[in-house]
Amino acid sequence: MKKVRTAVLISGRGSNMQALVKAAMAPDYPASIALVVSNLPEAEGLAYAVDRGIPTRAISHVDYPSRAAFESELDLTLREHKIEIVALAGFMRILTATFISHWTGRILNIHPSLLPAYKGLHTHERAILEGAKKHGCTVHLVTAELDAGPIVLQAEVPVLPDDTSETLAARVLEKEHYIYPQALAVLASTINMS
Ligand code: GRF
Numbered sequence: 477m478k479k480v481r482t483a484v485l486i487s488g489r490g491s492n493m494q495a496l497v498k499a500a501m502a503p504d505y506p507a508s509i510a511l512v513v514s515n516l517p518e519a520e521g522l523a524y525a526v527d528r529g530i531p532t533r534a535i536s537h538v539d540y541p542s543r544a545a546f547e548s549e550l551d552l553t554l555r556e557h558k559i560e561i562v563a564l565a566g567f568m569r570i571l572t573a574t575f576i577s578h579w580t581g582r583i584l585n586i587h588p589s590l591l592p593a594y595k596g597l598h599t600h601e602r603a604i605l606e607g608a609k610k611h612g613c614t615v616h617l618v619t620a621e622l623d624a625g626p627i628v629l630q631a632e633v634p635v636l637p638d639d640t641s642e643t644l645a646a647r648v649l650e651k652e653h654y655i656y657p658q659a660l661a662v663l664a665s666t667i668n669m670s
Pocket of ligand 1: 488567586588
């Protein structure tokens with residue numbers, strides 16, 4: 477079976493990237509993690525990938541004069557590594573419509589809410605403040621509009637009366653690690669069949 481070459485883009489601890497790497501070790505998983513990129517050289521998750529022999533690149537956005545220059549280096553790096561799918565996993569840079577248009581239908585993102593609820597940042601705090609009874613996470617295709625692309629998979633968790641944003645985030649994160657590998661497999665299988 478051909479494995480679809482996937483790059484995971486991170487900015488931090490990379491626990492979702494780790495979940496993808498672990499899933500991709502299964503012989504019948506339809507994608508391989510062929511590259512991990514961070515826009516922050518100090519991102520914790522890079523060491524995990526290095527330890528497993530996965531090619532990594534730090535492309536520090538502050539080293540580039542513009543967002544376009546940063547993205548063109550990112551695009552070039554992805555192409556050099558023959559990447560077919562880009563999986564955003566806690567990647568804290570907004571990508572422009574131009575970059576996204578080069579990867580239409582091939583960029584996934586994991587967002588910590590039940591989209592379309594709570595787009596943007598601080599989703600757990602906002603869910604608690606508003607008294608939401610349900611919360612969760614969404615894997616979606618990335619389009620030019622932030623957190624608004626077609627949904628691939630969602631998972632729901634209850635919001636408990638004594639939840640803090642930390643306890644709720646931890647409950648959601650467990651589901652993220654469960655659905656992101658599944659969603660990547662769905663997209664990779666679709667690409668394999670096309
Ligand atoms: C996750 O909650 C993800 O949904 C959000 O950023 C966080 C990244 O966590 N986009 P990690 O770096 O994957 O551990």
